[in-house]
Amino acid sequence: MEVAETPSADRAAARIGQGTSARLPRVTHAEVSEAPPIRRGARRRRWFQPSMNAQRSLAINAAADWFDGGGLLDDLRRRVAFRTESQHRERAPELARYLTEEIGPAVGRLGFRWTLWENPAAGAPPMFFAERIEDPSLPTMLTYGHGDVVAGHDDQWTGGRSPWDVSESDGRWYGRGTADNKGQHTINLAALGCVVAARGRLGFNAKLLLEMGEEVGSPGLRQLCEARAESLSADVLIASDGPRLRSDRPTIFLGSRGAFNFDLVVDLREGAHHSGNWGGLLANPGTMLANAIASMVDARGRILVDALRPAPIPASVRRALAEIEPGEPDGPAIDENWGEPQLSPAERVFGWNALEVLAFRTGNPDRPVNAIPPRASAHLQVRFVVGCDSRHFIPAIRTHLDLRGFAKVEIRPGDSEPMAATRLDPDHPWVRWAVESIAATSGLRPAILPNLGGSLPNDCFADVLRLPTIWVPHSYPACSQHAPDEHMLAAVAREGLMIMTGLFWDLGDPGCTPVRPK
Numbered sequence: 001m002e003v004a005e006t007p008s009a010d011r012a013a014a015r016i017g018q019g020t021s022a023r024l025p026r027v028t029h030a031e032v033s034e035a036p037p038i039r040r041g042a043r044r045r046r047w048f049q050p051s052m053n054a055q056r057s058l059a060i061n062a063a064a065d066w067f068d069g070g071g072l073l074d075d076l077r078r079r080v081a082f083r084t085e086s087q088h089r090e091r092a093p094e095l096a097r098y099l100t101e102e103i104g105p106a107v108g109r110l111g112f113r114w115t116l117w118e119n120p121a122a123g124a125p126p127m128f129f130a131e132r133i134e135d136p137s138l139p140t141m142l143t144y145g146h147g148d149v150v151a152g153h154d155d156q157w158t159g160g161r162s163p164w165d166v167s168e169s170d171g172r173w174y175g176r177g178t179a180d181n182k183g184q185h186t187i188n189l190a191a192l193g194c195v196v197a198a199r200g201r202l203g204f205n206a207k208l209l210l211e212m213g214e215e216v217g218s219p220g221l222r223q224l225c226e227a228r229a230e231s232l233s234a235d236v237l238i239a240s241d242g243p244r245l246r247s248d249r250p251t252i253f254l255g256s257r258g259a260f261n262f263d264l265v266v267d268l269r270e271g272a273h274h275s276g277n278w279g280g281l282l283a284n285p286g287t288m289l290a291n292a293i294a295s296m297v298d299a300r301g302r303i304l305v306d307a308l309r310p311a312p313i314p315a316s317v318r319r320a321l322a323e324i325e326p327g328e329p330d331g332p333a334i335d336e337n338w339g340e341p342q343l344s345p346a347e348r349v350f351g352w353n354a355l356e357v358l359a360f361r362t363g364n365p366d367r368p369v370n371a372i373p374p375r376a377s378a379h380l381q382v383r384f385v386v387g388c389d390s391r392h393f394i395p396a397i398r399t400h401l402d403l404r405g406f407a408k409v410e411i412r413p414g415d416s417e418p419m420a421a422t423r424l425d426p427d428h429p430w431v432r433w434a435v436e437s438i439a440a441t442s443g444l445r446p447a448i449l450p451n452l453g454g455s456l457p458n459d460c461f462a463d464v465l466r467l468p469t470i471w472v473p474h475s476y477p478a479c480s481q482h483a484p485d486e487h488m489l490a491a492v493a494r495e496g497l498m499i500m501t502g503l504f505w506d507l508g509d510p511g512c513t514p515v516r517p518k
């Protein structure tokens with residue numbers, strides 16, 4: 001079948017815009033401070049219930065109209081055009097330009113004051129900080145995003161698409177960063193603008209931290225949060241990254257699993273030796289390594305090293321996971337008898353640890369010869385939930401291997417920095433607040449994932465800044481993140497914009513947040 005040519009981005013925007021209302025007005029600081037205070041209904045509500053008044057609905061409908069007028073697509077197209085590939089050193093000027101020429105002016109129009117912070121990690125890209133403080137006695141939200149993307153792989157996109165020019169087809173917006181993370185922070189910044197336009201102010205204080213190195217391990221982010229904890233102080237983190245559980249299910253997640261990579265190496269001697277003359281006389285490093293790994297994780301993937309196993313899953317996490325079905329329609333079938341016995345698939349991926357063999361090498365796998373190899377190595381990874389500290393992993397594995405006669409197996413930490421695990425309690429008041437708000441806007445109860453299966457630098461916010469962390473993802477599992485043909489679903493983006501507008505509306509409604517008046 002012939003692939004239809006991608007409609008030009010401009011035509012797509014024009015089509016979306018047919019018969020809809022004009023753009024959001026730009027709001028200046030002066031207009032904001034003169035805006036009248038909002039009136040609140042006299043009816044008493046439970047604090048976490050959004051007020052379902054006409055103003056709230058008007059704000060959300062205006063957001064949808066602005067989306068339908070092509071506003072979000074325009075913003076995203078401009079941002080995707082910046083080639084902010086953080087893995088390519090020569091893109092450093094482009095990374096800075098994204099902040100100074102695009103994001104700075106955009107948040108300036110929303111009444112934010114912005115600045116660049118030098119990255120505490122030498123040679124790493126600058127950090128972007130912006131804030132709009134309306135009144136120190138109001139609740140303060142910190143939000144986060146990353147403007148860098150993985151490499152474009154320009155020649156691998158199908159249908160002649162360019163990763164740097166958003167193209168629309170079948171309700172998908174293709175482009176590098178549409179899902180990860182430009183599309184997501186563009187939605188959130190737009191939602192802040194929708195609330196300012198509708199209410200005349202946010203009704204809360206907002207701070208934005210945007211980094212340009214997430215795809216290379218967020219260098220300096222943790223040190224920056226430690227050094228700038230006061231500037232970054234807030235009542236809650238609300239941010240967006242990663243996928244929804246499914247495209248049609250609004251989702252919040254409250255943390256992420258940690259990741260710890262390491263190598264096991266058995267290096268016995270110089271050179272290989274003929275297996276006929278020496279087989280039975282020389283220890284085989286491949287056999288030794290295979291047995292060492294088998295002592296750590298059994299044939300069904302159950303972890304056998306106590307220190308690599310988490311504590312029992314808390315009741316609130318089990319409750320949240322009871323209605324979660326992981327996997328995706330076009331993804332691989334989930335193996336039933338894999339992993340920790342007695343756990344549901346959701347508990348296995350969101351509530352438990354996994355020890356994975358990612359690579360294993362001995363001899364020459366591509367051209368085996370009749371010789372006992374001198375060396376074997378494997379690259380392993382622990383994905384772990386909150387409560388496990390990766391600093392204890394290597395000593396525990398060392399003791400485990402020594403006790404079982406594997407003293408010759410060396411353990412080496414991997415090149416990538418370990419990622420810590422975080423998880424806000426699903427029963428936390430901020431979670432209940434977010435669930436009520438999203439349900440009121442979308443008519444759907446969001447899926448609550450206590451943490452993502454994957455990893456995020458959320459420990460900077462949860463552990464360093466000690467914030468409750470609420471993530472509202474606007475992507476979906478099949479978005480081809482980090483691959484050619486990365487895309488965002490227009491319908492999810494539209495719903496995401498409405499959800500965030502509702503969430504920010506409610507954050508500025510003094511009667512309905514978990515923050516008590518100061």
Ligand SMILES: [Zn+2]
Nearest residue numbers: 180215481482
């Ligand atoms: Zn990414």
